[in-house]
Amino acid sequence: MKESTLKVDTQANKVRQTLLVGDHGRIVSFKKIRIWLMTLISIVVLCLLVIIGMSYNFYLNRNELSNLKTQISALEKSTSALKKERDLHMADLVIAKAKLSPASARSADNSSAGVSGTMAQGPSAGKKDGNNGQKIKAGGTSRPAPVAKKPAVVVKKSDAAAPESPVVEEKVDVQKFSITHDSTGNRVRINYIVRNMSTGGHVLSGRTMLVLSDPSTRKDKWLSMPGVPLVDGKPARKLGAIFRIKNFKTMSFASPRLTPPYMFSDCTVYVFSSKGRLLSERSYPVSIDVQPVKPAALPDTKVEQLKGKEPESKTISPPDAGPTDAPQPPVAPESTGEEPQTPTAPIGPDMTTEPKPEPGQTSETAVPGVDEVTETTGAGNPEVPTENL
16 A cells, blocks of 8 residues: 555645555545644653653652661661660669668668657656756757768769670690601601680680600701791790680691601690680600611621622531541532532431421531531531530
């Protein structure tokens, strides 16, 4: 549908119309287009005015809300200040009552005693003495003067003593100290219990550390756990492992791998409060002495083998102790670095043989004419001591 505007100009009446022409020749005309435009513009303007009014109202409400919040916060502060002032006045009132109660009690006692004395005197209390003209009471006792009441004491805020919280003395105790030394790993492990000895169930927090020392060694060789710098053998700063206990807590420390030599004879345990005040310092005797391991000495034969020499062998024959046909003990052959083979010899009528003894062992062989012959076999160095030849 196409839109076209047809202008009809006449002298009598000028009319402007808007025509909508469709694809099939259908024509739709709009009359009174000015009315429609004015109506549309009026609606738009009205909407804009409504939006502006609502925006202005929102702005006013927001400012009022912020002012109310400010007032509420100020009132809350003033309320808390008034509550504190009320508490101070109540404390002042209690103190004033405590100060005035003994004086008021004494004045009440004195007034009651005076009234009872006056009632006991009777009508003869008004006699006069002729010499001095003074009145003498029959009871012989004078009436006490009335005690002037003291004005109420007003205590200022500065003089009012605020309620003080009870001061708790922090106390600790170190118990069940134990130390173990791992010689294979060159480490020291220490365990102990820090027990809270404060009264009233006070929760105690602080730090603890220990120092392993020995008077015979330099102070820079002393060990602190955990690692805290030492000044003159004591911790430079109040540092260490943190704890927070109500009853007790087990503290465990392990040293790094130590390099021999090292020696410790004392272990001092320090416990500090959270503010750095020393609560406990206790020393325990220990015994740790580790020296560097010396290499084991090698036998002479192994030293000669390492040098490329063959160990010397000595052959010792027993002296003549009988006829020439007597059996002689076997002679050890020269050492070639291998285990020598000892020949067997008949030792009895059953022609049995005796095995060669191991190195370091002794064997006894009966020789005619010799009481006792003992042969000690070693590594290439046999010796044959003889007795009672």
